[in-house]
Amino acid sequence: MLISTFCKKTAMKNKLSRAIARDVYFYGMNMYFVALVCPPEIDQQVLQWKLWMREKYNCVIALRSPAHITLVPPFWMKPELESELQQALSHYSASRDRFSIQLKDFSNFKPRVIFVNVIPGQQLVDLQKQLFDYLLSNGQFPLAKEDHPFHPHVTIATRDLHKKSFQEAWAYFKEKKYEAKWMAAGITLLRHNKKNWDAIAASQFK
Structure with missing residues (x-):
């Protein structure tokens, strides 16, 4: 019992130390990601599913951002580089053609x-x-x-879906049918405001 208690206390101290070190390292930085943000009609439909997950399973993380397809996952960056990043995204987008995106039914990354x-x-x-x-x-x-392949998706529930609730939630969605198309017209830069993600700049395709 004493050994178990000691190990737990040591693990907690190590976790706290890592958290402090992380906060010191990222002090003064903002978190960003780049995405294709879904149009309002799709965002509203996805929002209804997110709200259902909140009501049934208390899942709230996915509610902190608009419906989107992640292109560049979250990263920390000094805010002084924000304007340079916006310029780079605008320059890149100006050479791209618009294209159609198709959404069809549901899938998952087990177990959350x-x-x-x-x-x-x-x-x-x-x-x-x-x-x-x-x-x-x-x-x-x-x-x-990135060390894993690109798997485009529009998240409904993520890290705060409890493993014990996953199968029940998935049983609901795997029986549902959904299909939609939209025209990708540009990419969006999002910034974390310590609570939610704000879309701060949109770069249009040609």
Whole structure:
């Protein structure tokens, strides 16, 4: 019992130390990500599913951002670089054509994530890869190369879906049918405000 208590206290101290070190390292920085933000009619439909997940399972994390497809996942950056990033995104977007995106039914990443499935068309796959490579090659922005393949999706519930509730929630969505199309007209930069994600700049395709 004494050993178990000691181990728990040590683990808590180590966790606290890591949290303090993280906060010191990221002091003065903001968190950002880049996405294709869904149009209002799709956002409103996805919002209804997010609210259902909140009511049934107390899931709130997905409610902190508009419905979207992540292109560049969240990263920390000094706010002084924000204008340079906006310029880079505008420059990149100006050379891209608009294209259609298709949403179809639902899928999941076990054991915590449920989402609207996105058909991964080649234009979407190319956009994500080329945008990421473009920003990396700039050398100014603190991005890390992703070590897993791009899997486009529109999140309904994520990290705060309890593992014990996953199967029950998924049983509800796997029986539902949903299909929608929308025209991707640009990319959006979002910034975390310590509570939610704000869309701060939209860069239009040609």
